């Protein structure tokens with residue numbers, strides 16, 4: 001079977017190779033084997049390849065924080081999934097044609113779900129959801145949230161989920177050609193990032209109270225979001241697309257206005273929940289995929305042998321969506 005392997009950390013398209021490796025074998029007691037149907041290339045996977053991610057396993061290392069697969073065999077004692085079922089995997093190393101995992105890590109998703117969307121279910125949808133529920137209480141019935149990278153997969157999900165929860169969003173992006181798409185998703189205010197952002201936000205919202213700012217750019221952009229939240233508001237950094245750090249905030253925002261700065265990592269926030277609560281979150285998000293409440297656009301789907309081209313494309317700005325890889329044939 002084929003698997004993506006790194007034997008060094010560095011430029012992703014140079015270090016990631018499609019290797020022929022022994023098959024994963026039959027499932028043991030409590031295990032599940034599934035064929036990987038598709039996996040996305042997320043910013044965290046790019047950091048992983050570069051050796052900049054928080055996890056840096058010994059070589060050969062296989063990236064891949066998420067995927068969707070079809071169960072081919074279930075070991076003794078596994079009752080929640082059977083061959084033919086679609087699953088997402090709560091564990092890593094998913095850039096491969098086949099995976100053998102603990103049964104508890106294989107979460108069943110509904111038959112009939114869009115396979116491309118299911119490949120992106122594990123990380124970004126719960127991230128968007130928990131950013132809106134777990135950081136501060138944004139008042140239902142029209143409370144405001146501001147976010148940058150609003151046209152990213154997470155940003156689009158924030159717009160859709162916020163809309164469903166009765167919240168309003170100020171959406172900051174770095175190019176105006178995405179305004180119409182985001183408006184169609186339900187974005188209330190759209191602005192380009194840059195100087196005077198806080199003044200432009202104030203004008204566009206009529207000086208609304210904005211208790212929560214979401215930042216995935218980092219560096220100077222964090223300060224621009226911090227300047228937009230209300231006195232006593234919170235800025236939550238959950239990504240660093242600019243590669244800049246540290247996350248700056250002015251002394252005035254920190255001291256005079258009492259703005260709080262915090263951070264989010266999905267694993268940390270899921271770890272506060274029981275297995276049953278996590279399953280419930282994914283069931284609700286999968287239902288949202290099924291009924292079309294939200295989705296993430298896909299730029300292109302590559303074969304696993306074309307991992308080099310896929311990685312190059314995934315690092316280009318201005319894409320029309322996510323880059324996916326389908327390791328067992330076209331989807």
Ligand SMILES: NC(=O)c1ccc[n+]([C@@H]2O[C@H](COP(=O)([O-])OP(=O)(O)OC[C@H]3O[C@@H](n4cnc5c(N)ncnc54)[C@H](OP(=O)(O)O)[C@@H]3O)[C@@H](O)[C@H]2O)c1
Nearest residue numbers: 043151152153154216238239240241242264265266317318
């Ligand atoms: N903390 C967590 O648990 C967690 C979980 C999921 C995701 N994340 C983070 O969330 C962020 C978005 O992830 P995603 O999968 O939604 O991304 P994505 O769909 O791949 O989109 C990437 C976005 O980043 C923007 N971008 C790229 N380089 C930039 C730069 N230098 N300055 C400003 N914007 C830039 C792109 O804008 P253009 O379209 O204009 O190129 C695009 O909107 C990433 O930082 C990711 O690591 C964090």
